[in-house]
Amino acid sequence: MKKFQEPPFKQNAIALGFTLGVHAIAIVGLLFLGLSKPPEEPKKLTTILVKPEDLPQSLQQPEQQVTADKQAPEVVSPNVDPTLPENIPVAPPPPTAQQLAAEKQKVEQAQQAKLAEQKRKADEAARAKQVEEQRKLAEAQAQKQRVDAEAKRQADAKAKTEAESKRRAEQSAKAEADAKVRQKAEQDAKLKQQKAAENAKLQAQQEAKRKADADAKRKADADAKRKADADAKAKAEADVKRKADADAKRKAEADSKRKADADAKAKADADAKRKADADAKRKADADAKRKADADAKAKADTDAKRKADADAKRKADADAKRKADADAKAKADADAKRKADADAKAKAEADAKRKAEAEADAKAAAAKKAEQDAAQKKADAKRIASTAKRDFEQKIYRAWNMPSGSSGQRASARVTLSDSGAVLSVVVSASDPDVKASVEAAVRAAAPYPMPDDPVARREARSFTSSFTAK
Numbered sequence: 001m002k003k004f005q006e007p008p009f010k011q012n013a014i015a016l017g018f019t020l021g022v023h024a025i026a027i028v029g030l031l032f033l034g035l036s037k038p039p040e041e042p043k044k045l046t047t048i049l050v051k052p053e054d055l056p057q058s059l060q061q062p063e064q065q066v067t068a069d070k071q072a073p074e075v076v077s078p079n080v081d082p083t084l085p086e087n088i089p090v091a092p093p094p095p096t097a098q099q100l101a102a103e104k105q106k107v108e109q110a111q112q113a114k115l116a117e118q119k120r121k122a123d124e125a126a127r128a129k130q131v132e133e134q135r136k137l138a139e140a141q142a143q144k145q146r147v148d149a150e151a152k153r154q155a156d157a158k159a160k161t162e163a164e165s166k167r168r169a170e171q172s173a174k175a176e177a178d179a180k181v182r183q184k185a186e187q188d189a190k191l192k193q194q195k196a197a198e199n200a201k202l203q204a205q206q207e208a209k210r211k212a213d214a215d216a217k218r219k220a221d222a223d224a225k226r227k228a229d230a231d232a233k234a235k236a237e238a239d240v241k242r243k244a245d246a247d248a249k250r251k252a253e254a255d256s257k258r259k260a261d262a263d264a265k266a267k268a269d270a271d272a273k274r275k276a277d278a279d280a281k282r283k284a285d286a287d288a289k290r291k292a293d294a295d296a297k298a299k300a301d302t303d304a305k306r307k308a309d310a311d312a313k314r315k316a317d318a319d320a321k322r323k324a325d326a327d328a329k330a331k332a333d334a335d336a337k338r339k340a341d342a343d344a345k346a347k348a349e350a351d352a353k354r355k356a357e358a359e360a361d362a363k364a365a366a367a368k369k370a371e372q373d374a375a376q377k378k379a380d381a382k383r384i385a386s387t388a389k390r391d392f393e394q395k396i397y398r399a400w401n402m403p404s405g406s407s408g409q410r411a412s413a414r415v416t417l418s419d420s421g422a423v424l425s426v427v428v429s430a431s432d433p434d435v436k437a438s439v440e441a442a443v444r445a446a447a448p449y450p451m452p453d454d455p456v457a458r459r460e461a462r463s464f465t466s467s468f469t470a471k
Contacts, residue, residue: 021143221265263326266326266330385460396443396466410469411469411470412466
């Protein structure tokens with residue numbers, strides 16, 4: 001069985017710890033050099049001039065002897081005569097008690113200096129040992145701080161991920177609620193528009209039926225009036241030929257009847273108020289022409305036969321004028337009503353057209369918005385699922401103990417999860433059985449996986465396929 005090496009993130013942690021330790025040692029050394037005392041300056045030497053005569057007698061002759069010895073090389077050897085008394089060497093006198101005390105004091109001072117040097121070295125060693133202990137303590141504290149920082153970072157990352165998931169779920173829920181409210185409002189508006197359209201259609205049908213009834217009634221009245229006018233004209237002509245007085249009387253009666261008919265027609269036209277402009281104008285012109293012709297013929301016949309009855313003529317003229325005025329008034333009323341009806345109809349048609357166009361635009365906009373919302377929701381779900389799958393892969397990598405000597409080996413795993421993130425099935429494909437076993441173990445060890453809150457994204461993230469490469 002192959003040995004499993006440490007995961008890459010543990011090796012990175014060791015390398016990072018080693019680097020931080022080296023930096024910590026360098027910083028401690030710099031602090032030690034900056035806080036240590038500077039080297040003491042050398043003590044100032046003081047020179048005291050002493051006269052030879054002030055020295056003891058015992059110290060004067062050795063100095064003279066030393067001086068003579070130093071100067072001896074300068075004297076020419078052949079000129080020295082050893083037999084002379086002054087050239088005989090003299091033995092130095094024994095050291096005095098003062099000299100011995102001075103020598104002893106020098107030895108003691110040398111010993112004290114040596115002890116001071118040993119003490120200084122011991123202090124330096126103790127200080128160095130203390131600095132080393134402080135460095136180790138600082139390194140241990142730094143290592144602990146790094147571990148704590150890494151744990152805190154992971155906890156913060158987990159909390160941030162959970163907060164982000166929660167925020168996304170809230171946004172998704174809010175978006176769904178807003179979509180439902182908008183859909184309900186659109187449905188209510190659509191029902192209201194349909195109801196208004198049905199009411200308008202019903203009113204239009206009723207108006208068309210009423211108009212058809214009025215047109216039929218107006219046509220029947222016109223036919224009856226034309227027939228009555230023709231009968232009255234024939235009777236008047238027959239009466240004129242038979243008897244002048246009877247003609248005048250019948251003419252008056254006919255005029256009264258025509259006036260009554262005209263009044264009835266004007267009243268009927270005023271009640272109906274839907275007579276066409278062309279028909280009213282042609283009828284008025286025809287009536288005026290027929291009346292003028294009848295009046296002229298009656299006047300000519302009366303003038304020819306009786307040459308009198310001016311009162312009858314004036315009465316006929318007055319009747320004609322009243323009839324013309326009544327016809328003009330009826331025509332004006334009919335024109336006004338027709339124009340009002342036409343304007344109302346045009347306005348109703350324009351309103352219906354605008355409502356239909358607005359309804360079609362609203363329906364198209366609602367459909368487009370619903371399609372955009374669905375596409376956006378689907379894209380968001382895919383993005384959330386993709387992010388979740390990447391998190392799953394990273395979690396598997398962290399839990400994967402790669403077999404030693406398997407660097408470069410590849411494996412592919414297809415994982416199926418439950419809604420709670422538990423592993424339902426895992427199928428690993430790899431050429432190395434150890435790598436295959438380690439990947440399957442990592443997949444199961446990393447469970448349960450944090451599933452997205454969105455149901456669509458959770459359904460997308462339940463099944464994924466990932467490739468793994470040993471490093």
